[in-house]
Amino acid sequence: MLRSFIVALLTFAALANARCVQGSRTLVIYDERLSVLDNYSNLFNSMRERDYTLDFISVANETSSLQLFKGENKIYDNLMVFPIKGKTLNKHVSGKSLLQFSLAGGNVLAVSSPESLSDPVRLFLNQLGIYPSPKDYRLVDHFQKSSDGIRIGTDGLKNRFVYKPYDEEEDFFITNSSVAILDNREQLVPILVAPRTSYASGKGKDLWVSGSQGYLVVGFQALNNARTAWVGSPEFLSNSNHQSNGILAKELTKWTFKEKGVIKTNGFRHSHIDGTSYEEAPYKIKDAVNYEVSFSEWNGEEWQPFEATDIQFELKMLDPYYRLNLIPSHRDETYQWYTTGDFRLPDHHGVFTFQVDYKRAGLSLVSVSDVKAIRHLAHDEYPRSWEITNARVYISGIFAVIFAWVLFVIFFVSTSKTTKNFNTEKKNN
Amino acid sequence: MSPKVKKAAVAAQTGSGTLKSKIPSSGTISKDFSDAFNVSLESYLSQVKKDNRLKLIDIFCVFLVAIALVQTVFMAMIRDTFPFNAFLAGFIVCVGQFVLLISLRLQIVDSFPGISKNRAFGEFVLASLVLHFISLHFIN
Amino acid sequence: MQLMRHLFALCALVYSCLALQAKNVHLTFPGSQRRGILLGDIESQTQKLEEPVQVNAQDESLELNFAVSPAEKPEQVELLVGLPERGLEVVYEPKITDNKELIMYRFSIDVSKIPKALLHYSKDDEEPISVSMILASPESDNVFVPVFDMSLTFNDEVEYTEPVRYEAKPEIRHVFNPEPKTVPWPLAQVFVFIISLVVFGLVIALMSSGALNFGNLPLNFNIVYFFAFIGSIIGFEYIFIQYYIGKSIFETLLAALYLGFPALWVGTKFLRIFKCT
Numbered sequence: 001m002l003r004s005f006i007v008a009l010l011t012f013a014a015l016a017n018a019r020c021v022q023g024s025r026t027l028v029i030y031d032e033r034l035s036v037l038d039n040y041s042n043l044f045n046s047m048r049e050r051d052y053t054l055d056f057i058s059v060a061n062e063t064s065s066l067q068l069f070k071g072e073n074k075i076y077d078n079l080m081v082f083p084i085k086g087k088t089l090n091k092h093v094s095g096k097s098l099l100q101f102s103l104a105g106g107n108v109l110a111v112s113s114p115e116s117l118s119d120p121v122r123l124f125l126n127q128l129g130i131y132p133s134p135k136d137y138r139l140v141d142h143f144q145k146s147s148d149g150i151r152i153g154t155d156g157l158k159n160r161f162v163y164k165p166y167d168e169e170e171d172f173f174i175t176n177s178s179v180a181i182l183d184n185r186e187q188l189v190p191i192l193v194a195p196r197t198s199y200a201s202g203k204g205k206d207l208w209v210s211g212s213q214g215y216l217v218v219g220f221q222a223l224n225n226a227r228t229a230w231v232g233s234p235e236f237l238s239n240s241n242h243q244s245n246g247i248l249a250k251e252l253t254k255w256t257f258k259e260k261g262v263i264k265t266n267g268f269r270h271s272h273i274d275g276t277s278y279e280e281a282p283y284k285i286k287d288a289v290n291y292e293v294s295f296s297e298w299n300g301e302e303w304q305p306f307e308a309t310d311i312q313f314e315l316k317m318l319d320p321y322y323r324l325n326l327i328p329s330h331r332d333e334t335y336q337w338y339t340t341g342d343f344r345l346p347d348h349h350g351v352f353t354f355q356v357d358y359k360r361a362g363l364s365l366v367s368v369s370d371v372k373a374i375r376h377l378a379h380d381e382y383p384r385s386w387e388i389t390n391a392r393v394y395i396s397g398i399f400a401v402i403f404a405w406v407l408f409v410i411f412f413v414s415t416s417k418t419t420k421n422f423n424t425e426k427k428n429n
Numbered sequence: 430m431s432p433k434v435k436k437a438a439v440a441a442q443t444g445s446g447t448l449k450s451k452i453p454s455s456g457t458i459s460k461d462f463s464d465a466f467n468v469s470l471e472s473y474l475s476q477v478k479k480d481n482r483l484k485l486i487d488i489f490c491v492f493l494v495a496i497a498l499v500q501t502v503f504m505a506m507i508r509d510t511f512p513f514n515a516f517l518a519g520f521i522v523c524v525g526q527f528v529l530l531i532s533l534r535l536q537i538v539d540s541f542p543g544i545s546k547n548r549a550f551g552e553f554v555l556a557s558l559v560l561h562f563i564s565l566h567f568i569n
Numbered sequence: 570m571q572l573m574r575h576l577f578a579l580c581a582l583v584y585s586c587l588a589l590q591a592k593n594v595h596l597t598f599p600g601s602q603r604r605g606i607l608l609g610d611i612e613s614q615t616q617k618l619e620e621p622v623q624v625n626a627q628d629e630s631l632e633l634n635f636a637v638s639p640a641e642k643p644e645q646v647e648l649l650v651g652l653p654e655r656g657l658e659v660v661y662e663p664k665i666t667d668n669k670e671l672i673m674y675r676f677s678i679d680v681s682k683i684p685k686a687l688l689h690y691s692k693d694d695e696e697p698i699s700v701s702m703i704l705a706s707p708e709s710d711n712v713f714v715p716v717f718d719m720s721l722t723f724n725d726e727v728e729y730t731e732p733v734r735y736e737a738k739p740e741i742r743h744v745f746n747p748e749p750k751t752v753p754w755p756l757a758q759v760f761v762f763i764i765s766l767v768v769f770g771l772v773i774a775l776m777s778s779g780a781l782n783f784g785n786l787p788l789n790f791n792i793v794y795f796f797a798f799i800g801s802i803i804g805f806e807y808i809f810i811q812y813y814i815g816k817s818i819f820e821t822l823l824a825a826l827y828l829g830f831p832a833l834w835v836g837t838k839f840l841r842i843f844k845c846t
Contacts (some may be wrong), residue, residue: 063781142705394519481780
């Protein structure tokens with residue numbers, strides 16, 4: 001009884017402390033014929049320190065089926081796939097179920113090696129637009145000082161949200177790595193690029209990719225914010241390279257499993273510049289309004305204000321009428337608010353969308369929009385004619401006619417048809 | 430007889446006169462024109478002399494044309510139709526008043542069958558009032 | 570001292586023997602009349618061609634030929650063509666002819682087949698495309714040097730649409746229709762003055778036309794009808810002006826109704842006694 005209570009308490013505490021925004025139930029699939037888990041103890045320990053619950057399943061001797069889902073719900077939040085020999089994985093997990101896992105919001109860290117990249121993982125990666133080199137294709141760079149591996153400086157890092165080096169002198173050590181070609185896709189997040197002078201070739205000496213077109217570590221962020229990362233070499237994460245790659249490996253798991261690069265919004269508000277809301281006074285054309293939106297970033301422990309300079313607001317009716325860079329306004333403990341400042345609504349009426357669609361490679365995607373009607377002027381909101389100097393001429397014309405007409409009517413009814421007056425007789429002659 | 434018909438009759442007379450000279454020179458043409466002009470002016474003056482009100486109506490007509498002209502010149506001068514509704518109101522009140530006056534004039538010179546001149550005048554007053562209201566409404 | 574110098578020279582000699590070397594490098598322009606350029610031998614220290622090679626037409630092609638002695642046949646022979654600052658590079662592989670004495674390498678660069686992105690950015694930034702040579706084998710003095718620059722001098726625009734990326738887009742601000750211009754009030758005043766002059770002229774004309782005689786005014790009690798008739802007309806105009814100034818249409822209609830009935834009665838009464846003929 002007491003024991004179960006403690007377990008429950010511990011789980012509860014673990015949940016409360018979870019560093020991942022989504023969840024920290026992690027499944028590690030590996031092949032004990034290829035990988036010795038002890039080689040990665042540094043990585044796993046650091047993950048455990050960050051409150052991950054790690055389950056390990058070796059597909060080599062595991063005969064029971066490997067479940068990612070229980071009914072509709074996924075059992076794990078995160079998945080780490082280490083290189084697996086032959087077609088062993090096929091029996092348990094198909095490429096389709098990996099995709100399903102990702103579609104359900106699960107994060108995947110796939111590690112492959114030149115010796116083995118199982119078909120399900122390859123199929124899954126290919127669907128995302130990551131094309132790792134075939135079996136036995138390795139990255140080679142003859143311009144390295146030591147022949148046993150390749151050193152890549154910080155200039156190989158391609159995404160500062162995944163890893164921003166503290167020290168420009170840092171370099172990363174790569175041995176025995178596959179190389180991937182990438183699709184031209186905005187969801188892809190290149191993380192580590194191959195050196196200019198390197199190339200990847202296989203047994204037949206034919207080239208897979210050459211120079212900086214090859215990638216060694218690649219991320220992918222789907223539209224549902226599920227993340228996938230691919231690493232070309234298991235040694236990259238191993239203890240032996242902990243000295244050089246440890247921090248990057250840690251940050252990579254952090255990013256993939258949504259401990260960092262996660263932003264959210266607490267919503268937006270827009271109103272007339274005097275603070276009157278849309279509900280109180282619907283917008284009409286040329287009204288001065290302002291728009292605010294809040295952003296918050298997960299730093300691994302708590303939500304804190306998110307700072308950026310490239311957040312943009314759009315006012316759209318089919319086409320954008322406004323696209324404004326937002327300026328930071330006020331902030332509280334959790335949120336940074338951004339504002340458009342005061343701007344005038346366009347002189348077109350219609351149904352407009354007020355939207356902030358903040359999508360950047362390496363950050364979770366945030367999109368908020370609000371559809372509001374902008375009305376035209378009512379009949380009594382136009383300027384009156386006497387306020388327009390031009391119209392004063394015309395209005396005086398009208399009054400002249402009216403005045404003359406009244407005068408005419410008076411004269412007309414009071415005048416007899418013929419005149420007996422002498423003077424007028426004379427004049428007419 | 431309406432002035433138009435008279436004019437036409439006069440024109441026909443002078444026209445038959447010119448037929449006599451086979452090759453009309455420019456001198457005779459201008460002479461014919463001045464003759465025709467004089468004849469129609471005379472007939473007009475004699476018509477107006479008979480009825481003072483016609484004189485009033487004609488003066489008012491000229492006034493309306495002048496007001497319309499001033500507004501048009503103003504619009505042409507500033508090369509801008511804004512505010513167009515105001516211009517239309519100002520211009521149309523002149524045109525409308527002119528048309529109503531001409532109908533009144535026609536009926537006073539030669540009243541339409543079945544419609545007395547008094548009734549014509551009453552209708553003129555009513556129609557003018559409606560016109561003024563609409564103009565003021567339209568100029569906003 | 571002397572010994573040191575000798576040693577150094579010896580070392581350099583040995584070193585250069587191990588070093589890879591592209592012999593007899595020359596650049597030709599097949600399909601055009603241009604004369605080829607001889608670049609000589611290229612080693613790891615060779616400087617690139619000082620003057621950039623002009624590319625005058627989009628359909629031009631360049632050929633780079635050189636030879637390597639079979640003893641030191643490199644594993645990797647490549648040409649990097651691109652803009653290294655932008656991280657944009659495309660790799661060319663050679664066509665190899667293996668004679669017994671020399672291995673001949675031939676790279677052909679067809680300008681029309683260089684990726685559009687490179688041509689576009691090169692023209693846009695006015696930055697020549699740099700061509701670098703890689704000759705490499707494990708554990709030797711490898712060659713990775715820029716060989717020459719290609720500056721694009723043709724005038725045709727290179728059509729290239731940048732791939733879609735998550736990034737900030739250029740700002741847009743709505744362009745409002747210009748506010749209608751109004752004339753300065755004094756100018757309008759001039760015209761208002763002209764109109765009042767015309768009205769004045771009308772009054773003068775009516776007065777001086779000789780047509781006015783007030784001979785039609787009824788002299789008896791009926792003059793009341795006359796004044797009532799004129800009064801109701803002025804009343805109507807007053808109501809209209811009130812409406813123009815800002816009274817609501819409903820008040821106006823009501824007022825017109827109140828005035829309308831007596832006015833109609835007075836009007837008919839007046840028109841009966843009024844001698845129009």
